[in-house]
Amino acid sequence: MTGDGRRALTGIKATGDEQPLGPGGAMAGAATPPGGRTIDPAAVPDLVERFRRGERRALSRTLTQVENATPAGREALRALFPSSGRAHVVGVTGPPGAGKSTLVNRLIAEWRGRGRTVAVVAVDPSSTLTGGATLGDRVRMMATYADEGVFIRSMATRGNLGGLARATRGIVWTLDAFGFDVVIIETVGVGQDEVEVARTAQTTLLLQVPGLGDDIQAIKAGILEIADLLVINKADRPGAGELKRDLAMMLTLGGHAPPGGWRVPILETSAARGEGIGELADAVEGHLRHLKEGGEWARRERAMLLDEIQGLVRGRILAQVDRLFHDDPAFDALLARLVARDWATAVARSTT
Amino acid sequence: MADQQRIRVLVAKPGLDGHDRGAKVIVRALRDAGMEVIYTGIRQTPEMIASAALQEDVDVIGLSILSGAHMAVFPKIMELLRAGGMDDVVVLAGGIFPDEDVPKIKAMGIRGVFGPGTPLSEIVEFIRANVGRPEAA
Numbered sequence: 001m002t003g004d005g006r007r008a009l010t011g012i013k014a015t016g017d018e019q020p021l022g023p024g025g026a027m028a029g030a031a032t033p034p035g036g037r038t039i040d041p042a043a044v045p046d047l048v049e050r051f052r053r054g055e056r057r058a059l060s061r062t063l064t065q066v067e068n069a070t071p072a073g074r075e076a077l078r079a080l081f082p083s084s085g086r087a088h089v090v091g092v093t094g095p096p097g098a099g100k101s102t103l104v105n106r107l108i109a110e111w112r113g114r115g116r117t118v119a120v121v122a123v124d125p126s127s128t129l130t131g132g133a134t135l136g137d138r139v140r141m142m143a144t145y146a147d148e149g150v151f152i153r154s155m156a157t158r159g160n161l162g163g164l165a166r167a168t169r170g171i172v173w174t175l176d177a178f179g180f181d182v183v184i185i186e187t188v189g190v191g192q193d194e195v196e197v198a199r200t201a202q203t204t205l206l207l208q209v210p211g212l213g214d215d216i217q218a219i220k221a222g223i224l225e226i227a228d229l230l231v232i233n234k235a236d237r238p239g240a241g242e243l244k245r246d247l248a249m250m251l252t253l254g255g256h257a258p259p260g261g262w263r264v265p266i267l268e269t270s271a272a273r274g275e276g277i278g279e280l281a282d283a284v285e286g287h288l289r290h291l292k293e294g295g296e297w298a299r300r301e302r303a304m305l306l307d308e309i310q311g312l313v314r315g316r317i318l319a320q321v322d323r324l325f326h327d328d329p330a331f332d333a334l335l336a337r338l339v340a341r342d343w344a345t346a347v348a349r350s351t352t
Numbered sequence: 353m354a355d356q357q358r359i360r361v362l363v364a365k366p367g368l369d370g371h372d373r374g375a376k377v378i379v380r381a382l383r384d385a386g387m388e389v390i391y392t393g394i395r396q397t398p399e400m401i402a403s404a405a406l407q408e409d410v411d412v413i414g415l416s417i418l419s420g421a422h423m424a425v426f427p428k429i430m431e432l433l434r435a436g437g438m439d440d441v442v443v444l445a446g447g448i449f450p451d452e453d454v455p456k457i458k459a460m461g462i463r464g465v466f467g468p469g470t471p472l473s474e475i476v477e478f479i480r481a482n483v484g485r486p487e488a489a
């Protein structure tokens with residue numbers, strides 16, 4: 001499958017102003033202020049070699065380049081992308097405070113116990129006002145700091161909508177290429193926002209919690225469609241049974257049947273107490289088996305890569321449109337006519 | 353602004369004191385200054401801090417400490433950072449330090465030492481001025 005993806009991606013010829021390949025693809029020449037950790041592209045072969053030797057420092061540095069879509073990041077990803085496509089990418093989404101980070105921490109321990117290595121990408125929104133961000137998911141995942149089989153990376157959305165950053169896929173591919181068996185993406189999802197994580201992960205867990213009132217309608221139509229597994233976390237609280245019945249009903253009424261005949265299970269967990277974690281991990285693995293056996297894995301890979309290419313192409317077209325607005329004297333003239341309320345001339349000009 | 357590289361800061365609280373109001377004020381101030389701030393919580397060991405800094409590839413580490421354990425904890429953190437190939441990270445310390453300790457803390461390679469009551473804007477400016485600049489030898 002990666003073979004197809006590679007061909008498709010490299011088939012797009014870069015135009016004059018370099019746009020990064022793949023993740024961050026839609027990025028129009030990310031400006032890099034002085035300072036920071038930009039690496040010279042000439043240093044990439046060495047970086048990649050250290051990466052392939054399993055040096056975590058090299059992984060970490062590569063992730064920064066990919067996140068910032070630097071020329072070095074593009075180079076590195078070009079080298080590493082063929083080695084990706086092996087990890088099971090698991091999305092964990094749900095409202096803020098639902099217990100996603102706490103649950104991810106439990107899942108890490110569970111999978112480590114089963115001999116798997118685990119990477120986590122924890123995505124939090126950037127402030128639209130200042131562009132800054134507080135990335136606090138790690139707080140709940142500090143237990144594994146000494147374990148070489150675990151790697152946790154926080155990232156901000158940097159103005160991207162849809163719950164992920166533009167570079168999130170590149171980050172996932174990089175961790176995948178490093179050899180992690182499971183890559184978990186944690187992201188806040190409150191509305192229809194979480195579609196993007198579902199387009200990036202092979203298995204998506206949607207968390208709900210009891211006790212937010214009988215406001216089951218608060219779960220927007222369509223949101224259940226992105227879930228491969230529904231998780232009722234904080235099941236130690238009252239109302240879990242009721243929520244489960246309501247969710248089951250919604251699944252039925254929605255006539256919602258993901259392709260390939262997968263029946264979305266509803267699981268109950270208490271991440272705080274560590275209850276229901278083994279069952280959840282089993283269900284996630286069950287979904288993986290389902291994906292691999294039914295050909296759904298390949299279908300999702302195709303859909304994901306198609307989405308990436310579409311984003312790349314759209315980004316390029318948008319960048320061209322932006323250039324038109326900024327550097328085209330004809331456009332300035334047209335705007336001047338409109339400001340003068342000279343509609344007729346403006347329209348005549350805009351249609352020539 | 354959306355796609356620009358941003359200054360990444362790890363704010364950590366080594367030592368055993370259990371409240372982190374001060375650290376959270378710093379986190380918010382740096383975020384409001386447009387930085388991406390990774391918070392790791394209270395009671396962090398030097399190993400935890402170094403491990404998080406490596407995985408997050410931060411430009412800056414801000415250590416907030418009240419417990420008076422700085423002379424024990426800071427050298428260990430700096431040693432682990434060096435061992436991990438992170439000598440270029442700008443490290444700051446905030447807390448209550450006896451005057452005679454300040455030169456010793458700076459000698460460890462901690463570039464900024466801030467006492468209580470330091471205006472937040474001063475810390476922000478310090479970070480902006482120091483990120484990406486090698487230590488003045």
Ligand SMILES: Nc1nc2c(ncn2[C@@H]2O[C@H](COP(=O)(O)OP(=O)(O)O)[C@@H](O)[C@H]2O)c(=O)[nH]1
Binds near residue numbers: 100101236272
């Ligand atoms: N009662 C209860 N509290 C939980 C559970 N899981 C997480 N929490 C608490 O919910 C709060 C938010 O958890 P966090 O993992 O940060 O949520 P996130 O924002 O979805 O990542 C924390 O105070 C957790 O201790 C649970 O299963 N039961």
Ligand SMILES: [Mg+2]
Binds near residue numbers: 100101102186
């Ligand atoms: Mg979280």
